[in-house]
Every structure is written in C-alpha cells, then in structure tokens.
Amino acid sequence: xxxxxxxxxxxxxxxxxxxxxxxxxxxxxxxxxxxxxxxxxxxxxxxxxxxxxxxxxxxxxxxxxxxxxxxxxxxxxxxxxxxxxxxxxxxxxxxxxxxxxxxxxxxxxxxxxxxxxxxxxxxxxxxxxxxxxxxxxxxxxxxxxxxxxxxxxxxxxxxxxxxxxxxxxxxxxxxxxxxxxxxxxxxxxxxxxxxxxxxxxxxxxxxxxxxxxxxxxxxxxxxxxxxxxxxxxxxxxxxxxxxxxxxxxxxxxxxxxxxxxxxxxxxxxxxxxxxxxxxxxxxxxxxxxxxxxxxxxxxxxxxxxxxxxxxxxxxxxxxxxxxxxxxxxxxxxxxxxxxxxxxxxxxxxxxxxxxxxxxxxxxxxxxxxxxxxxxxxxxxxxxxxxxxxxxxxxxxxxxxxxxxxxxxxxxxxxxxxxxxxxxxxxxxxxxxxxxxxxxxxxxxxxxxxxxxxxxxxxxxxxxxxxxxxxxxxxxxxxxxxxxxxxxxxxxxxxxx
RNA sequence: GCUCCCAUCGUCUAGAGGCCUAGGACACCAGAUUUUCAUUCUGGCGACACGAGUUCGAAUCUCGUUGGGAGUACCA
Numbered sequence: 115x116x117x118x119x120x121x122x123x124x125x126x127x128x129x130x131x132x133x134x135x136x137x138x139x140x141x142x143x144x145x146x147x148x149x150x151x152x153x154x155x156x157x158x159x160x161x162x163x164x165x166x167x168x169x170x171x172x173x174x175x176x177x178x179x180x181x182x183x184x185x186x187x188x189x190x191x192x193x194x195x196x197x198x199x200x201x202x203x204x205x206x207x208x209x210x211x212x213x214x215x216x217x218x219x220x221x222x223x224x225x226x227x228x229x230x231x232x233x234x235x236x237x238x239x240x241x242x243x244x245x246x247x248x249x250x251x252x253x254x255x256x257x258x259x260x261x262x263x264x265x266x267x268x269x270x271x272x273x274x275x276x277x278x279x280x281x282x283x284x285x286x287x288x289x290x291x292x293x294x295x296x297x298x299x300x301x302x303x304x305x306x307x308x309x310x311x312x313x314x315x316x317x318x319x320x321x322x323x324x325x326x327x328x329x330x331x332x333x334x335x336x337x338x339x340x341x342x343x344x345x346x347x348x349x350x351x352x353x354x355x356x357x358x359x360x361x362x363x364x365x366x367x368x369x370x371x372x373x374x375x376x377x378x379x380x381x382x383x384x385x386x387x388x389x390x391x392x393x394x395x396x397x398x399x400x401x402x403x404x405x406x407x408x409x410x411x412x413x414x415x416x417x418x419x420x421x422x423x424x425x426x427x428x429x430x431x432x433x434x435x436x437x438x439x440x441x442x443x444x445x446x447x448x449x450x451x452x453x454x455x456x457x458x459x460x461x462x463x464x465x466x467x468x469x470x471x472x473x474x475x476x477x478x479x480x481x482x483x484x485x486x487x488x489x490x491x492x493x494x495x496x497x498x499x500x501x502x503x504x505x506x507x508x509x510x511x512x513x514x515x516x517x518x519x520x521x522x523x524x525x526x527x528x529x530x531x532x533x534x535x536x537x538x539x540x541x542x543x544x545x546x547x548x549x550x551x552x553x554x555x556x557x558x559x560x561x562x563x564x565x566x567x568x569x570x571x572x573x574x575x576x577x578x579x580x581x582x583x584x585x586x587x588x589x590x591x592x593x594x595x596x597x598x599x600x601x602x603x604x605x606x607x608x609x610x
Numbered sequence: 611g612c613u614c615c616c617a618u619c620g621u622c623u624a625g626a627g628g629c630c631u632a633g634g635a636c637a638c639c640a641g642a643u644u645u646u647c648a649u650u651c652u653g654g655c656g657a658c659a660c661g662a663g664u665u666c667g668a669a670u671c672u673c674g675u676u677g678g679g680a681g682u683a684c685c686a
Binding site for chain 2: 126157242243266268283293296298306310311330331334335336337361365367393404423427428435436439443
C-alpha cells in the first residue's frame with residue numbers, strides 16, 4: 115500500500131511555523147516513499163476558525179514549496195478537504211451514531227457548570243481531573259427521548275474501564291503503556307452537533323486513506339482515544355508517529371510571545387523560503403554526511419523518518435539568520451535586486467509623503483529616509499545637547515520622554531500616529547513646565563529645556579541621528595514604538 | 611495534583627558497546643584578509659544531568675534520582 119500522509123492545521127490566526135515544521139517532515143516522508151501529501155483543514159471550532167486563515171495556510175505552504183497533492187484548493191479524490199464541509203455532509207454524525215448504536219458511546223447531558231464544579235472538586239481533592247462518567251449508564255431510549263425533547267447533549271466515547279493501552283511509537287524507546295481507566299470519556303460530538311478533533315481526525319484519516327499520522331508530541335496523550343476510535347469504528351489504524359515540539363529559549367512550547375511564530379512574519383521580513391525550510395529541517399533531522407545546507411530536493415532524497423530526534427528543539431533565530439544570509443548572498447543578481455526592491459517598497463509609500471517637500475532630486479530620498487530603514491542610528495553626543503544646557507539636561511529629557519512613550523505604547527488602546535503622539539508629548543511638556551516655574555539659573559535652564567523647540571531638536575537627533583528630518587511626530591509614528599524607545603535609550607547611553 | 615514523553619557544548623546536532631583524550635554547525639572570543647563594515651579563512655572556549663548496575667569495556671543497554679516538557683476542554 116502506498117504511503118499517504120497529511121497535515122491538518124486548524125485555521126485560527128496566522129499560519130504557524132510549527133505547521134511548516136510538521137508539514138516539512140510529512141512532505142519529505144511522502145516524497146521519499148513515493149507517496150502522497152495531503153492538506154486538510156480542521157475547522158470544527160466554529161468560534162475560532164476563519165476562511166482568511168485557511169487561505170493564508172494555502173499561501174504559506176506554497177510559498178515554502180511544500181506542494182500538497184490533495185487539498186481544499188487543489189482537489190483530489192477524497193474531498194472535500196475542509197471539515198466544515200464534511201460536517202454538512204453528515205459524515206461525522208453517522209460515525210458518532212454508529213458508536214452509540216454499538217454501545218460504544220453515549221449521550222451526556224451535563225451542563226458546563228456541572229462539569230466545572232466536578233473539576234473544582236477533583237482539583238481540591240488532588241484527584242486526576244476527568245469526567246466522572248455519570249451519564250454512562252443512561253438508557254439509550256431515555257437519552258434519545260431527552261435529546262428529542264430539545265435538551266442539549268454531547269456524545270461521549272465509552273472508554274474501557276480495565277486493561278491497558280499499549281502502543282509502540284517507532285521514534286520512542288519504549289512503548290507507551292497506560293491503564294484504560296485513566297482515559298477520559300472524551301466528547302466526540304459537541305452540543306452544536308459538530309465533531310471534536312478526535313472524532314473528525316480519526317474518521318477523515320480513515321476516509322482519506324492516510325497510512326501514517328506524523329504529528330507533534332502534544333497529541334501523544336490522546337493517542338489511546340484515537341486508536342480506540344479506529345478499532346471501534348472498524349478501521350485499520352494508521353501508524354502514529356510523534357515528533358518533538360518546537361521550543362522557546364526557555365524550553366517551553368513555542369509561543370507567539372517569545373518567538374515569531376507566524377509564517378507571514380517570516381515572509382514579510384524577507385526570509386527566503388529555502389532558508390527557512392533548511393533551518394526547520396535541521397531541527398530534528400540530520401544528514402548522514404553532516405551536511406547542513408541543502409535544498410528541499412536533496413533533503414527528500416535522503417530523508418529518514420527514523421532519524422528524527424524527538425527531544426523538542428529550541429527554535430534558534432540566530433541560526434536561521436545565518437542560513438538566511440548564506441542563501442541571500444547566493445541569490446542571482448535579478449533575484450537579489452527584487453528582494454531589495456521588496457524591502458524598500460514595503461515602507462516606501464508610507465514614507466514618501468514625509469519627504470515630498472524636502473526633496474530636490476529623487477535621489478535625496480536615499481539619504482533623507484535612511485534613518486527609517488536603518489536598524490540603528492548614531493547621533494553625535496554634541497548634537498544631543500542644546501546650546502546653553504548640559505548633558506544631564508538632555509539625558510533627563512530623553513529619559514522622561516522615553517518613559518512616557520513606553521507607558522503610552524503599553525496601553526491597550528494606544529494609537530501610534532502623529533496626532534496622538536503629539537498629544538502625549540505635549541501633555542508631558544505641560545506637566546514639566548508647570549513644575550519648573552521660578553528664576554534660579556537651574557530653573558531657567560529647565561524651563562528652556564522643556565520648550566518645544568529645544569526639546570524637539572534633542573528628540574529629532576536621538577531618533578534620526580540628524581538635525582533635519584520630517585516633522586517630529588510623523589517621524590516617531592513611522593519609526594514605530596519599538597525603534598523609538600530603543601533609540602531614545604541609545605541616545606541616553608551616548609550622554610553618559 | 612494526576613498521566614505521559616524527553617535528557618550529548620549556551621543553542622541545533624553526529625554518535626546505534628571498543629573507531630570518543632566525544633565530531634560538525636550557530637553564537638561567543640582571538641587572529642588573517644578587507645581603507646571601514648560585512649563576507650571569507652584560521653585558531654580558541656565549550657557537553658555525554660547524577661547515582662547504581664550489566665560488561666573485559668558504556669555517551670551508547672537496565673534501573674533509580676534529578677531536571678525539563680506536554681496533556682489534563684463541548685480548542686485543535
């Protein structure tokens with residue numbers, strides 16, 4: 115039987131780098147074995163899934179060059195490849211009903227509040243947290259009557275109460291063994307009539323002829339349920355293989371907060387798909403000859419599923435950058451030119467209006483806009499200190515403004531545009547000016563410091579490294595909060 | 611709490627009982643090339659978590675400890 119594998123991402127939010135990682139492994143495994151690679155969209159959570167998100171997954175996979183043989187937008191003999199469409203076909207309901215008729219699943223009428231209370235009690239008693247199976251014994255006829263009367267219900271699997279579940283994952287040293295009594299009566303069909311992941315995935319993997327389910331380790335715990343479902347539905351289970359989870363630097367599961375996880379971000383940032391793929395491949399797989407730079411074609415030629423490392427690798431952006439540099443410098447001149455154009459164009463239209471009245475030649479844009487493209491600027495210390503004032507004054511000013519903007523940026527409803535920033539800074543000026551009323555020399559110096567024309571120049575130099583720039587608040591707005599705050603800090607260092 | 615998984619330099623990894631005084635890559639440090647920077651090249655720093663056991667011999671096998679991670683949803 116020929117190999118068929120799949121990735122089954124859920125279209126919530128941005129396409130995830132973990133999807134690319136698992137996708138790459140599945141893709142290589144399929145290609146290496148002359149099999150098929152399928153993309154299926156798992157959108158059974160009506161509250162979280164969006165079509166835009168699904169589209170972004172298609173686009174990202176294609177961008178990376180992970181071409182799927184079957185999928186929502188390319189079709190195939192096992193469609194539809196979107197679960198919400200399959201729900202409408204009644205596919206999952208049929209299988210859920212079959213389990214109920216067989217006595218392998220049952221109606222449960224617990225309310226969310228009831229379930230919550232159950233959990234709280236178990237937590238308090240240091241008991242394992244799981245459904246207490248209170249509706250397990252309900253008569254089917256009674257259950258059906260209540261359901262027919264409109265009472266909300268879910269369908270739960272009737273997990274075995276004794277015996278042991280054993281499964282050997284080819285990548286793990288020892289077989290997974292777990293007593294059945296520790297396995298929850300998982301909900302299979304939700305009260306909205308839609309299937310949970312567990313039911314939908316098992317049914318679809320079967321219907322789509324999937325032979326190997328290669329997925330992340332986070333699924334290992336639900337493996338018994340999936341095997342059980344296969345068996346009780348009369349399917350031959352695919353082989354399940356669990357690979358390690360991508361990690362943050364602190365070893366926790368990779369997350370948005372601690373790492374860029376959106377594939378869209380990498381693309382926008384200018385990462386080359388070849389570099390990203392190469393990097394991802396290095397996390398967990400290795401070439402027998404130790405080669406670290408290779409194409410997708412080279413990888414799929416030697417790929418060995420059994421060489422995959424299951425310990426979750428830390429996602430090291432620095433190494434990705436290094437690879438990216440290698441690939442970038444090798445680019446054909448035309449390709450490199452278009453990458454540079456892309457990078458410039460990304461900000462060009464937003465920036466151009468700021469320079470319109472300042473330019474004499476088109477080329478003036480190059481040096482005038484430089485601070486907006488650069489990673490950092492290097493203001494001269496002497497330019498940061500206004501005439502008649504000293505370094506401490508300038509530093510104090512930078513510190514106060516930095517703090518104010520930092521606090522503002524942290525606000526949830528903060529709008530980072532020129533009018534708002536103008537307001538924020540002018541409020542600060544008013545506060546400061548009020549405090550320094552008086553006629554001692556020091557008070558006069560401070561009064562001068564907090565005059566807009568003095569202070570604007572200090573900020574301008576700190577932010578752009580130049581004494582001339584577009585209007586200050588347009589500059590701050592374009593720079594964005596991150597660079598603004600960073601550059602205000604760097605300027606303070608210069609004054610030490 | 612309960613259940614499960616994992617464990618070689620800071621990070622990604624090679625290593626499937628003697629080839630290991632543990633190899634490579636990123637990062638870091640030093641030097642060379644470069645007017646500068648980057649690239650490139652050379653060198654350096656740096657790890658088998660710990661403890662028992664099996665064995666003539668253990669990074670490699672077993673057990674325990676410790677550490678880390680995941681799951682514990684009518685999310686996937």
